[in-house]
Amino acid sequence: MHKKARGQAHAEASTVRDVAARAGVSAATVSRVIGGTYPVAKDTRARVLRAMRELDYVVNAHAQALSGSPNKTVAFIVDDVTGPFYAHIARGVEQQAAAEGRLCMLCTTHADPQRVFTIVETMREQRADAVIVVGGAWDDKAYHDRMTYFAQALDRAGSRLVLIGRPPLGKDIPATVVEYDNEGGAFAMTSHLLSAGHRRVVYLGRVPGLSTSSQRVSGFTRAHETLGVDLDPSLIVDGQFSRSFGYQGTRALLTSGVKFGALFAATDMVAAGALQALREAGVRVPEDVAVAGYDDIPLAIDVYPSLTTVNIPHEELGRTAVRLALHRDEFPEAQHQLLGTHIVVRDSTRRSGR
Amino acid sequence: MHKKARGQAHAEASTVRDVAARAGVSAATVSRVIGGTYPVAKDTRARVLRAMRELDYVVNAHAQALSGSPNKTVAFIVDDVTGPFYAHIARGVEQQAAAEGRLCMLCTTHADPQRVFTIVETMREQRADAVIVVGGAWDDKAYHDRMTYFAQALDRAGSRLVLIGRPPLGKDIPATVVEYDNEGGAFAMTSHLLSAGHRRVVYLGRVPGLSTSSQRVSGFTRAHETLGVDLDPSLIVDGQFSRSFGYQGTRALLTSGVKFGALFAATDMVAAGALQALREAGVRVPEDVAVAGYDDIPLAIDVYPSLTTVNIPHEELGRTAVRLALHRDEFPEAQHQLLGTHIVVRDSTRRSGR
DNA sequence: CTGAAAGCGCTAACAG
């Protein structure tokens, strides 16, 4: 009777053929009803529909994908969903993917640069029609080459590699790049601080070799040059993009006796840690030290005092990435976007006295 | 020459057959090499492997899935990735899914209860081997029935419905449920507040009909009964789980002239809004009003003053959900878990003077 | 250890 006798008690899922039999039509007709993209007599369709319902029929997406219909999934690869920074981009991606009728696969690398390769490979297997990678890139040739290879491989397969917040791989590499004006934001923020009269501004949290970091530091430096303020190199301190580094780093700074009137944290998380350290040390913000962050994550309005920071259009980055990737044929010229950033002034730098 | 002449310039991806030809073996042998689960002569395997590399071969996951090999994806459905609450659960899910060799599909309902149905249906099509839904459920019969139906349908197909932070659907419904002690957490927190001497504690943000909310309110009420403190019903105020409601609601409370010495916010986000409103009104926390939240999201340590709140084991919820669902045959008894919660005391309730 | 052949569930020509 049964095709197979599984150990499990799973009723075999019904197929187009079952539906066809029940509705007294051919499998092809059922398929046409499913697709909806082909004329089918009104009552035939009705019968088929009813049969589907009675059998609790559900198409098999894999079979669909296999027999030619374009795949409908977008892959999204991040370091860590937990960071508000990524979470908001993820929301944009998910939103746009849904709007374009795509499913969204979420993968996490936990900041292991190797893992991104494995994952991209897996996505090739899945035949995802866009693979979106977000986060700073490392200045590493091997890394760069590997990504370039993936870009080409995905392209050959009709898919697309998308980089969010990373520098382009190169001129003729088939990849979509959606950046935000990292350098410009840092420039604007530093200018804001310098114009308020601060002469010794700490940059807290440089990560050598990380593209995001280099760009921010570059904006920081350029602002000093532009405004003709000397920059003491010891004011740029290395450290991770984390709350705990913000805390530790600031404490270290405080005990080291370095003088500074303002602190520009590499990210809002770093700033949050810094604020705590300053508060514990009895340093008033912004009276004694002005503090600024970068990213404008929701946290920024809840810390005390509320944080002046650089706004990044998170959700738009995500949405743009998906849109561009899926419609690359319509917008071949637009495959490299640079979205704007702007500073948001809050209490942590307000009326800063020198 | 070519099988098809596509308009696109995509080189057709190579298949097992191509690899087989190149290695001078049959497709079956290539498949065996891929699966690794079957003896293949050492040098044959080597040749196949080389051919795969040379052709840049990538298996087609859909074809694999279609021809019987169990599917390898887990679906995760949330209201909104953006909430830190969900983000951390997502991390747990992703982590465990990766550990179990599964891919993770992320879907968002934007709090539209209808959308969850569409998505679950889509996941049936994808043949996901577990479908995880997180977030409070509505006390709605239609909703309940629909979920029950999905639970059964998924079960029939060898998949599994998992509910995180939602009450079970019923005794014999095949679904995995991972809850956290919502009522207990609220009870503990309320007791903490009452034992500190507060007699008029506001509960800010009840959402009638939402399971999460009902449980918290129930813990709140029970603590009053247990400690023999009268509860003025007007102290329970309805409102959404959002920062903005926390802000507005608190302002309204303040202008209404209702007296209260402590405020228990339905969630940390609500508490964050409340803190802002109190600060703006010149009400000192915790001296004038003690404030507590619920969820223990990272934000809680960054608001000022740092927030006393109820800790939920976010990541563990996610991990447990995946583990239980995938190994349901090994742990049939454990398909309903209740994870513990505990209060974390921080500055917002410290040394509260009556 | 390896090959040949059948088929997973669906869609896409090609004929009616």
Add this chain to the structure above:
DNA sequence: CTGTTAGCGCTTTCAG
């Protein structure tokens, strides 16, 4: 409008 016939790329008996 609808049925028939081929596969999509892979795994899996069943024979060597």
